[in-house]
Each structure stands twice: as C-alpha cells, then as structure tokens.
Amino acid sequence: MSDTISNHDVLIIGSGAAGLTAAITLAKTHKVLVMAKGALDSGATGWAQGGIAAVLEPGDTFESHINDTMIAGAGLNDRETVEFVVENAPAAIERLAALGVPFNEGHDDFGDRWHLTREGGHSHRRIVHVDDATGWAVQKALEKAADANPNITLMPDMVAIDLITGKHQVDYSGEGRVWGVYAFNTKTKRVEAFTARATILATGGAGRAYLFSTAPRGATGDGIAMAWRAGCRVSNMEMMQFHPTCLYNLEVKNFLITEAVRGEGGHLVLPPGVPGAGERFMARFDPERMELAPRDVVARAIDHELKRLGLDFVHLDISHQDPEFVKHHFPNIYNRLLPLGIDITKDPIPVVPAQHYTCGGVKIDLHGRTDLPGLYAAGEVSESGLHGANRLASNSLLECFVFGEAAAQDIASQWDSLPAPPPILGWDESRVTDSDEEVIVQHNWKEIRRFMWDYVGIVRTNKRLERAMHRINLLSSEVDEYYGNFRVTPDLIELRNLLEVARLIVRSALKRKESRGLHYTTDYPDTLPVPQDTVLIP
Numbered sequence: 334m335s336d337t338i339s340n341h342d343v344l345i346i347g348s349g350a351a352g353l354t355a356a357i358t359l360a361k362t363h364k365v366l367v368m369a370k371g372a373l374d375s376g377a378t379g380w381a382q383g384g385i386a387a388v389l390e391p392g393d394t395f396e397s398h399i400n401d402t403m404i405a406g407a408g409l410n411d412r413e414t415v416e417f418v419v420e421n422a423p424a425a426i427e428r429l430a431a432l433g434v435p436f437n438e439g440h441d442d443f444g445d446r447w448h449l450t451r452e453g454g455h456s457h458r459r460i461v462h463v464d465d466a467t468g469w470a471v472q473k474a475l476e477k478a479a480d481a482n483p484n485i486t487l488m489p490d491m492v493a494i495d496l497i498t499g500k501h502q503v504d505y506s507g508e509g510r511v512w513g514v515y516a517f518n519t520k521t522k523r524v525e526a527f528t529a530r531a532t533i534l535a536t537g538g539a540g541r542a543y544l545f546s547t548a549p550r551g552a553t554g555d556g557i558a559m560a561w562r563a564g565c566r567v568s569n570m571e572m573m574q575f576h577p578t579c580l581y582n583l584e585v586k587n588f589l590i591t592e593a594v595r596g597e598g599g600h601l602v603l604p605p606g607v608p609g610a611g612e613r614f615m616a617r618f619d620p621e622r623m624e625l626a627p628r629d630v631v632a633r634a635i636d637h638e639l640k641r642l643g644l645d646f647v648h649l650d651i652s653h654q655d656p657e658f659v660k661h662h663f664p665n666i667y668n669r670l671l672p673l674g675i676d677i678t679k680d681p682i683p684v685v686p687a688q689h690y691t692c693g694g695v696k697i698d699l700h701g702r703t704d705l706p707g708l709y710a711a712g713e714v715s716e717s718g719l720h721g722a723n724r725l726a727s728n729s730l731l732e733c734f735v736f737g738e739a740a741a742q743d744i745a746s747q748w749d750s751l752p753a754p755p756p757i758l759g760w761d762e763s764r765v766t767d768s769d770e771e772v773i774v775q776h777n778w779k780e781i782r783r784f785m786w787d788y789v790g791i792v793r794t795n796k797r798l799e800r801a802m803h804r805i806n807l808l809s810s811e812v813d814e815y816y817g818n819f820r821v822t823p824d825l826i827e828l829r830n831l832l833e834v835a836r837l838i839v840r841s842a843l844k845r846k847e848s849r850g851l852h853y854t855t856d857y858p859d860t861l862p863v864p865q866d867t868v869l870i871p
C-alpha cells in the first residue's frame with residue numbers, strides 16, 4: 334500500500350489554458366494544486382498557432398460569431414452554450430491582455446486595438462493572435478501568473494491514473510462523488526493519492542489515438558477515460574477534427590501550418606506532375622468559400638484529391654503575397670520551414686490533413702459540472718455543446734478560458750456545501766510486479782494509432798468501423814491482463830486510456846446513422862433532419 338495521501342482545497346489536473354485559467358480564478362479564495370503529466374507547458378495550449386476568436390470590432394456582432402459557430406458545427410451545437418461562450422469572449426481576451434499576453438497590435442485596415450486575422454468558417458476578421466505562435470504566449474503568461482500566486486502549487490511530472498470515488502473510501506460507499514485522484518510520480522516512481530473537495534479535469538484531447546496528429550505526445554485522452562471509468566457520460570466522440578494543413582515532411586512530423594495562412598490569402602493547389610497541376614481545387618468542392626470553408630469540408634476535399642490522384646500531399650501556396658507581409662505574419666512557420674529547404678515566400682508548402690482536435694468528451698453543463706458531484710471538466714477534455722459536429726477555428730482556446738473560469742466560480746460559490754473528503758484507501762501494489770515485456774506496451778500503442786488512422790479516419794464505413802472494434806476487443810483483454818499484473822508506468826497508463834477512448838470513438842461512430850460535420854460515412858451519406866448528440870452512458 335502507498336501511504337502517500339495529501340489533501341488540498343481544489344485539485345486541477347492539467348496546466349494548459351483551461352487548467353491554469355481555473356487555478357488563477359480560484360486562487361483568489363482557495364488553495365489549489367495543479368498537476369501536469371510532464372512539463373507544465375507540454376499540452377496543446379503552447380502549440381496553438383492561429384489565435385483566439387472574439388467579437389472585438391464594431392462591424393462584427395455576437396450573432397455573427399454564434400451563426401458561424403453553429404454553421405461550422407453542422408447544427409449539433411447547443412445554442413445556449415454557444416451564446417454563453419461567444420458573449421464571454423471579449424472579457425476573456427481582456428483578462429489575457431491584463432496578464433501581459435502581447436497580442437499583435439492593429440493597424441488601419443483590420444481592427445483598431447489589436448490585429449484581427451481570419452480563419453476558415455469565420456465571416457469576419459475576429460481572431461486576436463501573437464504572430465503565428467499565440468498559444469506559447471498565452472501559456473507563458475498564465476504560467477507566470479500561476480507561479481507568482483502563493484495559493485497555487487504547480488506540480489509537473491505527475492500522471493493521473495484514476496479518479497478517487499466512493500469505492501475508494503475506507504468506509505466503502507457506492508457513491509460516485511469524486512474525492513480526488515491517484516497519480517504516478519514520474520520522479521519517485523510511486524503512486525500517490527491526492528484528495529480535495531473539488532477536482533477539475535483539464536487534461537486536453539485524445540489526438541494521439543491517431544497515427545498522424547498535430548497534437549502533443551500527451552494527448553492520450555486520459556481525462557476522458559478516467560471520467561468514463563468513474564461513471565460520467567461522454568458525448569460526440571465520433572467528432573474528431575482533422576486539420577487540413579499539416580506539413581508533409583519526412584523529417585518533421587506533425588507540424589501544423591496555421592489556417593491563418595489561408596486566411597491571409599494562401600491557396601490550396603494541386604502539385605506539379607498530375608493532371609490539373611496548379612489548379613485551386615477547392616473551387617470544385619466549395620466555390621464560394623474556397624480555402625476558407627470549414628475544416629471538415631477542406632480536409633475531405635484534400636483527402637479526396639490525395640486518393641483520386643494517388644498523391645502524398647497537396648500544395649499550400651502563399652508565395653504570391655509580398656514576402657515581407659508573409660514573414661511578418663508567419664515568422665514561426667517561416668523560420669521552421671527554411672532549414673527544410675522551403676522558403677514560404679517563394680515555395681509552396683506540401684501539406685496533408687492530420688487529426689487536430691477532439692470535439693467530443695466528458696459531458697458538462699454551463700458551470701463545467703460533470704455528472705459526478707465534486708468533478709468538473711473544462712477545455713478539450715469536455716463536451717460543452719460549443720463545437721457540435723465540427724469546431725470553428727480558434728474557438729477552442731476560447732472555450733478553455735470561459736469554462737475554466739465558470740468551473741472555478743461555481744466551486745467558489747458552492748464552497749460551504751462541498752463536503753470534506755473522507756479517509757480513503759492508498760494505492761494497492763501488493764499483487765503486481767515489474768513489467769517483464771515493455772515491448773507489448775509499445776507494440777499496442779502503435780497498433781491502435783495505425784488502425785484508428787486507417788479505419789476511423791476522415792471517411793468512414795461500417796465495415797472499417799467494425800474491424801476497428803474487433804481489434805479494440807482483442808487488445809482490451811491483453812491490456813487489461815497487463816494492467817492487472819504489472820506495476821503502472823506512464824506508457825501503460827496512457828495505453829489503457831488510448832484504448833478506452835478508441836473504443837468510445839468507434840462506438841459513437843457506429844451509433845451515428847448519418848453523415849454530419851466531421852463524421853462522414855459512405856454507408857449513411859445523408860444528414861438526418863434533426864441533429865442529435867451521441868451520448869454514451871457508462
């Protein structure tokens with residue numbers, strides 16, 4: 334038994350935009366522990382490029398941002414949530430500016446105070462950004478504020494394993510109330526228990542369930558899997574977003590080319606050597622919106638052209654714009670691609686679609702509450718109703734700020750009625766030994782990511798989904814046996830979660846008997862008249 338049990342006011346699992354926003358809000362009144370799987374900045378937040386959407390100039394309206402969000406989401410969005418997020422967006426941007434995020438300043442043409450860029454699906458310029466590396470500036474500003482706050486303890490290198498509920502109480506209770514989490518300390522290699530009156534899951538998405546993804550290594554859906562195992566509903570897991578333009582390069586994998594490149598005039602064209610070389614093929618798929626159609630439309634168009642012509646990539650070309658303009662707007666991409674022999678002021682960029690964002694997740698209400706008392710969720714781990722069947726560009730960081738704050742405020746306002754945690758059991762390692770065959774974990778990791786890419790990708794069929802489910806069932810017994818017999822390691826914890834989320838994705842995809850937004854299946858190509866969430870109940 335591990336005897337390391339510590340108690341805290343509030344526990345936040347995740348140190349990205351959602352987790353740190355919640356921590357900074359809560360720290361006004363309570364003591365907060367924030368844990369992260371690796372380094373504090375290793376989540377998706379630091380990798381965000383394009384920016385944050387908000388209505389910030391007189392010509393734009395909340396109604397327009399709401400409509401754009403609902404159109405991109407193919408009507409599956411919850412209108413109340415969309416209104417809530419869109420209307421709270423300007424205040425969220427102000428808070429970030431007050432924390433010192435150096436948003437690019439405006440000029441005469443677009444935006445007065447800040448420069449506003451444009452991305453697919455937005456009918457206005459409404460995206461504040463810090464060059465083409467917005468997420469890094471946001472992450473560092475939030476970390477600085479959290480680090481300076483004596484009520485916040487930051488704890489990197491902790492891998493949360495499972496939520497602590499009534500069944501882990503010393504006096505067993507069948508209740509689902511969440512009392513905290515068991516986590517593996519990667520420094521001491523011991524499992525510790527952390528209890529709190531409230532726990533917020535801010536663990537990000539599950540992109541690494543796919544072979545090609547723009548998401549960071551830690552995006553293994555841990556929070557979704559933990560919440561599901563503890564008894565929370567998850568919804569819309571079939572809505573996996575594929576970003577149309579990930580760099581195609583044999584040396585540098587998974588590098589995003591921001592949608593703002595298309596927003597600032599970049600064209601998608603067929604590469605040399607094929608019939609129609611140089612053609613702006615989006616004209617055949619979405620003649621009005623062209624390269625700025627919502628992501629699902631552009632990603633499917635590229636996928637179609639890759640398969641039709643047997644290509645490895647298509648070209649994204651912004652070399653017709655003034656070189657200084659290109660370098661000024663995209664310094665990060667320019668500098669990253671130059672050593673690879675691609676000068677984006679002169680050369681087109683080879684791109685392919687890659688998994689990018691998990692629209693589904695743990696079901697929450699407008700206060701960030703999950704189904705289980707004591708447990709909240711915010712950010713990419715959650716399904717709040719904002720994104721529906723497809724997330725509108727730059728609405729994701731926004732969701733983190735709005736729901737991170739909402740969850741924190743709800744906890745603070747309920748504080749006196751939140752019960753203190755009872756005595757709980759420590760982690761029991763008496764019946765496990767050290768793993769003897771690490772190769773099994775590595776092999777299964779790779780296998781999941783490969784079949785999810787091949788069978789549960791941009792275009793789906795029942796047959797492929799059933800094949801994927803078959804593989805998942807086979808792997809489940811292997812992983813369960815492994816988990817039951819051996820001491821946990823970070824890779825094993827992630828593998829177990831990856832497999833859990835793969836099952837949730839495939840189950841959800843099999844349940845949806847239509848094509849809508851990101852879920853496109855040749856077996857049901859039509860869209861049903863009434864949009865309905867896919868809700869899985871544990």
Ligand code: FAD
Binds near residue numbers: 381
């Ligand atoms: P993350 O920032 O991913 O943080 C997750 C945290 O949880 C990390 O601290 C991690 O260590 C921790 N964690 C995970 N599992 C565990 C565990 N088991 N135990 C302990 N800790 C754990 N969105 C936009 O709105 N605009 C953009 O321009 C944009 N660009 C993007 C570019 C890229 C390349 C990518 C990948 C995404 C982009 N997105 C963008 C999406 C956006 O960045 C993410 O959705 C958002 O940052 C998610 O924030 P989060 O706080 O929910 O999670």
Ligand code: SIN
Binds near residue numbers: 384592
């Ligand atoms: C991008 O910069 O293209 C990503 C924006 C987003 O994911 O919202």
